[in-house]
Amino acid sequence: MNLYLLLSIVTAVCFGLQFEPFSHVMAWQADAIENGQWWRIVTGNFTHTNFAHLAMNLLGLWVIGYLFQPKPRNVAVLTLLISSWIGISLLFTNMVNYVGLSGTLHGLFAFYALKEALDGRKSSWLLVIGVILKVASEQLFGASASTAEMIGARVATEAHLSGLIIGLLLAAIMYKKTCQSRF
Template identity: 60%
Template sequence: MNLYLLLLLISFVCLGLQYEPLAHFTVWTLPAIEHGQWWRILTGNFVHTNFAHLEMNLAALWLIGFIFKPSAKRLAVLLISISFIVGTLLLFTSLTWYVGLSGTLHGLFVSLALKEALEGRKSSWLLFFGVIAKVAWEQTFGAPEETVRLIGAQVAIQAHLIGLCGGCLISMVLWWYQNHREIK
C-alpha cells in the first residue's frame, strides 16, 4: 500500500470515529476496559475531543509522513504498536478517560527520528532531542493553556511520555535486531 493512501485511510477512520454511535463505543475509558471492552485500549487513540483536536493530530500525522517518508508497512506497524503501548500503559496512570492520537504521534515521531539518527543522519538527532525536550517541558510545566482551550480537555501529557518511551524502545529494539542479525 502507498504511504499516502494509508495516511488517507487513517484520516478517514479518525473522522468516522468522531460521530455517534462509534465515538461512544471507542473512547478509552477505564471502567469500560475493566468490564472487558479491551478494544478501547487501541481505539481510544483514534477518537478526538472535537474537530480542532482531530485536525491538529491529523496535520501532525501527515507532517510526520512528509518529513520521514516511512514505508506504509513501517508506519502501520508503528502506529498500531505505539497505540497499543499507549492504551495499555495508560491503565497504570490516574486517568479514567482518554482520547487522541498525540501520544502515538510523539512515539511515531521519536521512533522515526531515532531510526534516521542511528542510520547516520545527524540532523535527525536534533529532531530526536527536540521532541524529548518538548515532553520534558510538559512533564515539568504542563501543557499550554491554549491547547487545553482548543481541544476542550486537559492534555494527557502522560500519553505523550508513554508514546515517547514506547517509540524509543521500538526503534532501539529494531535497530539492535537489524544490526545483530547482520553480524551473524
C-alpha cells in the first residue's frame, strides 16, 4: 500500500467520524469503556471536537508522513499501538472524555525522530529534544489557550505525554532489537 493512500484512508475515517451517530459512539469516554465499550480505547483517537480540531490533527499526520516517509505498514501498526496505549493510559487519569489524534501524532513524531537519530541522523536529535521540550512545557505550564479555544475543548496534555512516552519507548526497543540481531 502507498503511504499517501493510507493517509487518505485515515483522513476519510476521521472525517466520517465527525458526524453522528459515529462521533458519539466512537469518542473515548471513561464510563463507557468501563462498561464494556472497549473499541473506544482506539476510536476516540480518531474522533474530534470540531472541524478545526480535525484539520489541525490531519495536517500534523500528513506532515509526519511527508517528513519521515515511513513505510505504510509500519505507520498503520504504530498508529494502532500508540492509540491503544493512549486510550488505556488515559483510564488511569481523571479524564472523563477524550477525542483527537494529537496524542498519537506526538507518539508517531517521537518514534520516527528518535529512530532517525539512533540510525545516525544527527539533526534528528533536535526533533527529539524539541518534542520532549514541547510536552514538558505543556506539563509545567499548560497548553496554549488559543489551541483550546480553536478546538473548543481543553487540550489533553495527558495524551501528548502518553504518546511521547510510548513513541520514544517503541523506538528504543526497536533499535535495541535491531542491534541485537546484527550480532
